[in-house]
Amino acid sequence: xxxxxxxxxxxxxxxxxxxFTDLFGVQRSKLVPAEAIDGMxxxxxxxxxxxTWLDMTPADPDMFALPDPDxxxxxPWKPEVGWLAADPIMNGKPVPHGPRNVLKAQxxxxxxxxxxxxxxxxxxxxxxxxxxxxISDSADKQAKPCYDQQALMRRYDVITEICDAMIVLGWxxxxxxxxxxxxxxxxxxDYADALITADxxxxxxxxxxxxxxxxxxxxxxxxxxxxxxxxxxxxxxxSMWRGxxxxxxxxxxxLGLSELGYQFIAGLLHNGEALTAITNPTVNSxxxxxxxxxxxxxxxxxxTLTFTGNNRTHMIRIPDDGRFEFRLADGAANPYLLQAGxxxxxxxxxxxxxxxxxxxxxxMYEEGHKVRNxxxxxxxxxxxxxxxxKSTILRQAFGHEFMTAYGKLKLADWNxxxxxxxxxxxxxxxxx
Numbered sequence: 326x327x328x329x330x331x332x333x334x335x336x337x338x339x340x341x342x343x344x345f346t347d348l349f350g351v352q353r354s355k356l357v358p359a360e361a362i363d364g365m366x367x368x369x370x371x372x373x374x375x376x377t378w379l380d381m382t383p384a385d386p387d388m389f390a391l392p393d394p395d396x397x398x399x400x401p402w403k404p405e406v407g408w409l410a411a412d413p414i415m416n417g418k419p420v421p422h423g424p425r426n427v428l429k430a431q432x433x434x435x436x437x438x439x440x441x442x443x444x445x446x447x448x449x450x451x452x453x454x455x456x457x458x459x460i461s462d463s464a465d466k467q468a469k470p471c472y473d474q475q476a477l478m479r480r481y482d483v484i485t486e487i488c489d490a491m492i493v494l495g496w497x498x499x500x501x502x503x504x505x506x507x508x509x510x511x512x513x514x515d516y517a518d519a520l521i522t523a524d525x526x527x528x529x530x531x532x533x534x535x536x537x538x539x540x541x542x543x544x545x546x547x548x549x550x551x552x553x554x555x556x557x558x559x560x561x562x563x564s565m566w567r568g569x570x571x572x573x574x575x576x577x578x579x580l581g582l583s584e585l586g587y588q589f590i591a592g593l594l595h596n597g598e599a600l601t602a603i604t605n606p607t608v609n610s611x612x613x614x615x616x617x618x619x620x621x622x623x624x625x626x627x628x629t630l631t632f633t634g635n636n637r638t639h640m641i642r643i644p645d646d647g648r649f650e651f652r653l654a655d656g657a658a659n660p661y662l663l664q665a666g667x668x669x670x671x672x673x674x675x676x677x678x679x680x681x682x683x684x685x686x687x688x689m690y691e692e693g694h695k696v697r698n699x700x701x702x703x704x705x706x707x708x709x710x711x712x713x714x715k716s717t718i719l720r721q722a723f724g725h726e727f728m729t730a731y732g733k734l735k736l737a738d739w740n741x742x743x744x745x746x747x748x749x750x751x752x753x754x755x756x757x
Contacts, residue, residue, distance in 0.1 A: 328366075329394060330359060330360070330362055330363045333362065333407065334359070337405060338359055338404075340407070341357045341359065341365070341392070341406070341408070342357075343369075343390050343392045344527075345390040345423065346425065346660065347424070348378045348380075348424060348662075348735075349606075349734070350657065351377065351378060353372065355371075366391075366394065368391075369390050369392070370390045370392075372388045372389070373388070379730070380729070386415060386416060388415045390412070393409065396524045401490035401494065408528060410524045410527065412425050421724055422730040422731065425661045428664050430665075431665045431668040434668075435565075435668060435672060440672075440675075441518065441519075442563065442565055443522075444517075444519050444522045444562060445514070446526050446660075447559065447560040447561075448512065449557040449558050450510060450546050451506070451544070451545050452483065452542050453508065453542065453545055453550075455541060457545065461542045462479055462480065462508060464476070464479065465479075470621070471503065471505040472502055476507075477501075480510070483540050484510060486539075487532060496515060498514040498515075499513055500512075506554035506620075506621065507554060507620075508554075512533075516562060516564070520664075523663070526663075545557075548607060548612065548655035548657050554620060555621055556612070558625065558654065558655055559656050560650050560654070561651045563649055564586075571648075572585050573585060573586035574646055581646025582643055582646070582647070586649065588678055588679055588681075589675060591680055592677075593641060593651060593667065594641070594681055596670040597630040597700065598700060598702070599709075600653075601712070602706070602713035602731075603658070603659070603665075603666040604654035604663060604667075605653065605654065606658060606706075606735065607657045608739065613655050614628060614653070618690075625637060626655075627652055628693065629696065629700070629701055629702065631696070632649075632684055633685055636686060638688050638690050639652070640652055640653050665723070666719075669718075669722035669723065670719075706735070706742075707736075713728075
């Protein structure tokens with residue numbers, strides 16, 4: 326293996342960001358000079374785990390983030406810096422609730438069954454003013470702003486700098502558009518192995534925020550930053566492979582999906598209530614998936630555990646041969662836990678040969694109330710966490726330590742929210 330110090334000399338890299346993602350999706354880093362990187366590759370960069378969103382105490386020993394050399398990304402906007410995704414370890418062993426470790430364990434479980442999951446993500450985000458109070462483009466006012474050419478081109482400099490960076494990195498981006506909310510955009514790049522996609526997803530969020538800051542703007546992936554506008558989804562496209570063969574493809578099926586693909590979908594439907602705690606991990610998340618109609622006319626978010634063909638009103642859509650789109654997750658989803666959760670639920674569907682039932686082709690926004698026996702998504706984070714903690718399937722897949730750590734920290738997050746007294750409460754209750 327070529328030493329990173331040699332790669333640094335060849336590419337002009339002066340510093341490395343050794344980065345790990347904690348349970349709340351926050352990226353934590355040490356900035357390491359190139360001269361010291363080979364030692365870090367052997368031992369990792371030291372962190373106090375309690376100082377991040379991991380379930381640790383100040384009494385715990387040092388946690389080390391061991392960088393993955395295959396994840397190296399040279400910052401296109403600052404080429405003297407290289408970014409490395411890292412795996413948290415403690416006492417020489419992987420931290421079981423470290424998100425990248427959780428995903429790698431699910432990938433190993435799939436590999437033991439002879440499968441490789443490939444995935445792509447659609448990261449929606451808003452471009453805001455620096456204070457985050459308003460969208461950055463005051464002229465972006467259309468009631469239906471999706472694909473608005475003028476609004477897209479007014480943000481040409483930011484959008485193309487991000488897209489050019491992805492081209493340089495070899496991600497093969499293929500389209501950029503103005504999304505359904507005023508001030509909202511989406512950028513698409515090629516799908517890949519689940520771990521590669523998760524690393525790129527994590528880096529994309531860092532890159533989009535950094536480049537926007539260069540232009541005096543602010544990017545947010547917050548699920549629902551404006552109550553009247555469509556929220557930020559993070560739709561995930563999924564397929565399962567063995568070598569060069571797409572195991573989800575079946576040209577004899579009406580929608581081009583194999584029995585294995587339907588079993589995988591059934592796993593997501595069966596585990597969907599519990600999985601929502603991972604795919605929609607914030608209090609704000611439930612203002613996107615349980616939202617009233619927006620200014621544009623639709624939330625574009627699911628509210629029920631259902632699947633369909635090419636119909637965007639359901640949680641799972643089968644738009645093309647050999648893959649499906651999982652529309653539940655939002656912009657706050659942890660890039661690693663998102664893929665791990667999808668894979669764990671899907672593997673359960675395969676192991677148990679689950680049946681997703683008959684697909685629905687109705688408009689769920691207009692006729693969803695007529696559907697019987699379709700489970701509704703949790704109404705809030707607490708409901709999702711209760712389903713998560715009760716799930717023996719997720720506990721078996723992820724292990725007790727991750728389930729306990731994630732549930733504990735997220736419940737504390739919910740309790741902190743409940744201690745907050747809002748203006749709405751005072752306005753509606755002061756004179757009760």
